[in-house]
Amino acid sequence: MLSRSHGHKYMSFMFNPFPYDDPNAVNRITAPDVDLSAILTCPTTIKAAISEAAKSIGQGIIAIDGYATAPFASLCELAASAVAEAGLACRTVDTRTLARPSDILDSELVEYLPEDREKDPVLLYGKIYDKGYRGLMDENKVQALIADAAAFDGITIVYGNGALCDELLPYAKYRVFADVTPKQAVLNVKKGGYLNYGRDAELPFKLAMRRNYYFDFDLSFCLRRELLKSGNLDLYVAASDPDALVAMPYDTLKKILLRVTDYPFRCKPVYLEGVWGGYYTMKERNLPRTMKNAAWIFDLIPMEVSTVVEIDNLKLEFPYYTLIGINGAKLLGERCLNDFGGYFPIRFNFDDTFHSNGNMSIQLHPGEKFLRENANELGRQDESYYIVATGQDAKTYLGFKQDADIDQFIADIKQSETEHTEVDYQKYINAVESKPGVQVMIPHGTIHASGRNQLILEIGSLTVGSYTYKMYDYLRRDLDGNPRPIHSYYGALNLDRDMREDYVYKNLVNGGKRTLRSGDGWEEYVVGECDRLYFSLRNEKFVDKIEDNTNDDFHVLTLVDGEEVEIRSKRDPSLSFVQKFLEIVVVPASMGEYEIVNRKPGTVIVEHKTLLKR
DSSP states (O other): OTTTOOOOOOOOOOOBOOOOOOOOOEOOOOHHHHHHGGSBBBBHHHHHHHHHHHHHHHHHEEEEEESOOHHHHHHHHHHHHHHHHHHHOOEEEEGGGGBBBBBHHHHHHGSEEESOOOTTTTTTOOOOSSSSSHHBBBBBHHHHHHHHHHHHSSSSEETTTTSSSTTGGGEEEEEEEEEEOHHHHHHHHTTSSSOTTTSSSSOOOOHHHHHHHIIHHHHHHHHHOOOOOOOOOSSSEEOSTEEEEEEEHHHHHHHHHHHHHOEEOOOEEEEETTTTHHHHHHHTTTTTTTSSSSSSEEEEEETTTTEEETTEEEEEEHHHHHHHHHHHHHHHHHHHHHHHHHHOEEEEEEOOOOTTTSSSOOEOOOHHHHHHHOOOOSSSOEEEEEEEOTTTTTTEEEEETTOOOOHHHHHHHHHHHHHOOOOOOGTTEEEOOOOOOOEEEEOOOOOEEOSSSSEEEEEEESSOGOOOEEEEEEOOBBBTTBBOOHHHHHHHHHTTTTHHHHIIIIIIIEEEEEEEETTTTTTEEEOOTTOOOEEEEEEEEEEEEEEOOOTTTTEEEEEEOOHHHHHSSSSOOSEEEETTOEEEEEGGGGGOEEEEEESSSOOOOOEEEEOOOO
């Protein structure tokens, strides 16, 4: 397992989320213990709450922090108006004024954002910043702010990223956190006008996102996690839509999110187009016709998705890690919480090449040691593919052919990278015939790709898309018309040369397949396990229903064959979720005994199940 001492997280570079909100990913729950009147859904009521807090404080700091790209200026204006209504003097301080000089920071941060285009042609990679807001702020300015606020006869509103950092938190008498979903944060950067913390000038989008990954997003993520865990928060604001702010006291937030994990639940997917994108999911989920295709469907990539909850016709949306931050043990289970330090250790998405014009790139991923030493990242990137649906001649590329000359392969791809020459990749790379039910395991370092004309359920370990080293991409251009970058330098460093044909078929294709339990009309069997991966992949096949038990470990269920089932607690059947084909549902560790019931009698159900190995 992974060291709990490492404080950083994992995420992917989600550069181009399609601006579409799936209306079907809603979790309808009851929450009888929640006072819904405490949920503030209009600026007037939010302002009134802050005004009352200001009156109670009288003198001192109101701090407004939040996830990167939150609408800090408008929240500050709202708070200043509230303070004025309270009849108190007010001054405001933007945390960006506390940053050290931009040119000095830029020169110091080269260690974390190196500029070696031979190794990293488009400057994608870097190292997670490990000095916190303290390293970005001018200590003298911070101390001057604290002294000025103490001397000021009124309210000082400190707003922006870092307003509740370790250095300022003890001085904040009223603490606000404005949350933004990961998808919306990227869209906010993409529309322009965003300044990375400590920058005087706006960076081009891709460079801004690189800095966000290693600095802004990570810092605000870690701060949010600490605030949720400690409860050092007075008002939580769902601020993804600045024109429809929703705020609530911390205690109300906690009650709602604890209630969510009484149920099986689904997250809201994020959809992304891509050069190899297909059309199976577009048709199945009735996605907008304005999409070019659907390449990646992030149904449960923890750092990228959100959770939508509906209580008495009131819809609330939270980043998935806000949910985990409140009730990690209940959702993950004590064993997982201890082993993975509060991180959801498995990610799920669909890769769609159905009726596409080509394969996914030939690629591989790094292991834990490399990521720790070179990127200051937690985790490693193992993967697996479960074949859900296929068209003609579908293949999955996995490992090298037995007689492949790997040195020559590397030489060929390095030449292709610089001279744009074609590579006969099929001379080197082993191809597995794809058909529904095939499960392939992809330990880090394994050369692989999803071929065209299939829909796969991709299941992976910690650390995701940002560390995909593309070795060959068929000389394609991206959706903006630019040549897609190849990462032969890092790919060659991380390539596992032992992953050849004999090993692949013996260990990685439906490896460990065996029946675990069975009964009248039902069976649970392993479809994929290997020593290199810490999760077990199974199918539950049944006609009427099947019973299960979380045993204090979360389960993730994907309906890969069948139309509709109900997943429900045996203790309290009202705690349920109706799951449709291709939907991915989390069964919290605290659920205990539960059952899955077929809602379309006469059909056969296949539920793909993922859980941590014991």
